[in-house]
Amino acid sequence: MEKHQKGSDGRQIFSVESKQEAVRRITSGEIRAAELSRELGIQPSLLQHWKRRINGGARVAVTANEDVVPISELKTRDPRIRNLGKL
16 A cells, blocks of 8 residues: 555545555455554554445435545535525
8 A cells, every 4th residue: 555644733634546546445344443453554443434435425426326525525526515604
């Protein structure tokens, strides 16, 4: 996996792609969560959190029969949504 950036507080910053790849490796059976957490230097619970978030978004998309779009992307695409928050 790729090298990760460090935040100002010294914590690792993982890209969305890195998180998706980590979850894919776990769910495919390629590696166990405990092994991957040691490899990445993070707690196994963080991997489980990523897995729940990714799978949760997929359930919403399937139920709504729509694509999942990150809220940050949605906000940058539609300035009207950003302005609603200012009301």
